[in-house]
Amino acid sequence: MIIRLSRRALPTVAAAALLAACSSSGGTTGAASGAPSTAATTTSSPTPTATPTPTPTVKPTGQADPALQAFYGQQLTWAACKDDPKTETIDESVVQCTTLKVPLDYANPGADTIDVAVVRKPATKPDQRVGAVVVNPGGPGGTGVGFVQRNPEYFQQGVRERFDTVGFDPRGVGGTSPVNCLDDRTRDTWAADDDLGPEHGKVLADACQAKYGKLLPFIGTRNSVRDMDVLRAALGEQKLTYFGLSYGTYIGSVYAEEFPDRVGRLVLDGATDPSLPLAQHNIEQYAGFERSLNAFAADCAKKAQCPLGKDPDRAAGKLADFLDGLKQKPLTTSTGRVVTATTAWTGVIEGLYGDESAWVQLRTVLTQAMVNGKGDYLLGYADSYNRRDKDGRYSVSADAYTAIHCADGATDVPAGEALQAAYADLAAKAPLISRHEPSAAVFDPDCRSWPFRSPEKAHAITSKAQAPIVVVGSTGDAATPYANAEKLAAQLGNAVLLTREGEGHTGYGWSTCIRAAVDTFLLEGTAPAAGTRCKSEPAQ
Numbered sequence: 001m002i003i004r005l006s007r008r009a010l011p012t013v014a015a016a017a018l019l020a021a022c023s024s025s026g027g028t029t030g031a032a033s034g035a036p037s038t039a040a041t042t043t044s045s046p047t048p049t050a051t052p053t054p055t056p057t058v059k060p061t062g063q064a065d066p067a068l069q070a071f072y073g074q075q076l077t078w079a080a081c082k083d084d085p086k087t088e089t090i091d092e093s094v095v096q097c098t099t100l101k102v103p104l105d106y107a108n109p110g111a112d113t114i115d116v117a118v119v120r121k122p123a124t125k126p127d128q129r130v131g132a133v134v135v136n137p138g139g140p141g142g143t144g145v146g147f148v149q150r151n152p153e154y155f156q157q158g159v160r161e162r163f164d165t166v167g168f169d170p171r172g173v174g175g176t177s178p179v180n181c182l183d184d185r186t187r188d189t190w191a192a193d194d195d196l197g198p199e200h201g202k203v204l205a206d207a208c209q210a211k212y213g214k215l216l217p218f219i220g221t222r223n224s225v226r227d228m229d230v231l232r233a234a235l236g237e238q239k240l241t242y243f244g245l246s247y248g249t250y251i252g253s254v255y256a257e258e259f260p261d262r263v264g265r266l267v268l269d270g271a272t273d274p275s276l277p278l279a280q281h282n283i284e285q286y287a288g289f290e291r292s293l294n295a296f297a298a299d300c301a302k303k304a305q306c307p308l309g310k311d312p313d314r315a316a317g318k319l320a321d322f323l324d325g326l327k328q329k330p331l332t333t334s335t336g337r338v339v340t341a342t343t344a345w346t347g348v349i350e351g352l353y354g355d356e357s358a359w360v361q362l363r364t365v366l367t368q369a370m371v372n373g374k375g376d377y378l379l380g381y382a383d384s385y386n387r388r389d390k391d392g393r394y395s396v397s398a399d400a401y402t403a404i405h406c407a408d409g410a411t412d413v414p415a416g417e418a419l420q421a422a423y424a425d426l427a428a429k430a431p432l433i434s435r436h437e438p439s440a441a442v443f444d445p446d447c448r449s450w451p452f453r454s455p456e457k458a459h460a461i462t463s464k465a466q467a468p469i470v471v472v473g474s475t476g477d478a479a480t481p482y483a484n485a486e487k488l489a490a491q492l493g494n495a496v497l498l499t500r501e502g503e504g505h506t507g508y509g510w511s512t513c514i515r516a517a518v519d520t521f522l523l524e525g526t527a528p529a530a531g532t533r534c535k536s537e538p539a540q
Contacts, residue, residue: 095149146174
């Protein structure tokens with residue numbers, strides 16, 4: 001299974017699973033009015049001091065806040081999820097669904113609330129159960145509910161026996177007040193557009209504001225982290241055990257910053273660097289894909305069947321020239337849809353998430369396009385990346401991606417000299433993969449017109465958590481380059497870097513060695529030794 005992160009930082013499950021719709025009976029849409037009643041509390045008066053010097057009042061946060069006690073004390077009611085007949089190879093009813101009530105605005109918890117969609121796969125040996133591990137597959141926009149429903153046996157047997165596997169949908173995602181601003185026809189047009197300009201960002205912002213103006217100011221990673229802490233308490237956990245992939249590592253990092261005393265066993269796999277502003281994050285990610293593109297092309301040139309020629313030094317350039325040339329002469333498909341340069345580049349990016357074994361199929365896809373003039377397979381890759389199913393319906397993840405990223409980083413949008421410097425940096429680090437449309441890399445998503453700004457800014461995250469945190473990085477990861485994992489481990493302080501050597505996004509699914517180290521940490525609390533490096537090999 002491939003955990004993937006798009007060049008727009010949107011990871012999810014394997015391409016085949018992406019084409020299957022996934023639903024849960026556990027979520028609700030929109031905000032519901034009326035918070036649960038808060039039980040009366042009594043507090044003792046502070047002992048007066050000899051000198052009546054006023055001291056600033058520090059508002060309690062999280063579970064210590066009396067206004068939030070009813071949320072933290074709620075009891076979850078679980079029931080088998082409804083099976084979706086459209087997902088023929090998946091039986092959603094093997095996991096359980098519920099909803100978690102949280103305040104829309106944590107600064108005003110007595111007002112509106114929202115219901116967070118939650119699922120769990122109970123521990124298979126309940127008499128040996130040690131707790132729950134909360135998982136997030138990334139994004140922003142990835143559904144934790146869908147991840148657990150599609151992958152109820154994602155962890156190895158030992159973890160499944162002793163842990164409930166729990167997934168939740170962050171605000172704006174899946175079953176938790178999903179943000180879906182554009183219709184599918186517009187999505188089709190935009191996904192194939194070779195010249196998306198800033199007016200598209202304004203159209204999207206206006207559409208989202210018109211439909212979700214009440215919700216959007218309260219979407220963002222920090223609020224989702226607060227929801228996750230309420231979930232922790234509702235699950236009966238004193239400390240959070242958490243496994244986050246890609247953007248999910250940012251959720252875990254912010255949790256360690258916000259609730260250091262509640263950090264249990266955190267695993268952050270495929271790390272993002274929280275100190276990078278959004279535009280710089282995009283540039284570094286494009287650089288990662290540029291490296292993978294060159295590695296794939298050079299490997300292809302050594303094979304008997306390769307549409308990129310026999311010269312490893314020229315193969316990547318030949319591929320980029322072909323893809324860019326589709327601006328003037330797009331490919332046709334059997335369905336009548338066309339493969340533009342944007343579509344084709346998207347499909348290639350999709351193919352670069354895997355390890356070397358995935359390159360075999362990517363060679364076949366490119367041979368069909370470059371030699372036989374057939375774009376169907378390349379279009380299929382692009383549809384997988386864009387979360388478009390066979391019926392032409394798009395996942396809501398794209399708009400959630402924009403809403404969350406812009407809430408987290410809209411204050412970091414470059415302009416003027418900073419923008420010109422960003423373009424120069426992009427051209428230097430990713431000359432092939434960015435030349436098609438450099439503005440789409442820097443402004444991805446386009447937050448220039450986004451009306452909802454939070455005070456959140458990119459910053460190095462430090463945590464006062466006493467428990468060790470395991471950060472997993474892969475040396476050949478295109479979507480979250482290895483340097484991110486090194487930087488995050490250094491920032492967090494009490495963190496151990498676990499390294500996988502090889503291609504592919506994230507580490508846990510690519511190596512039995514990584515799995516063994518992570519499972520030992522989850523089950524026993526023993527972190528791997530500093531400097532541990534693992535080879536890539538099929539996980540058993």
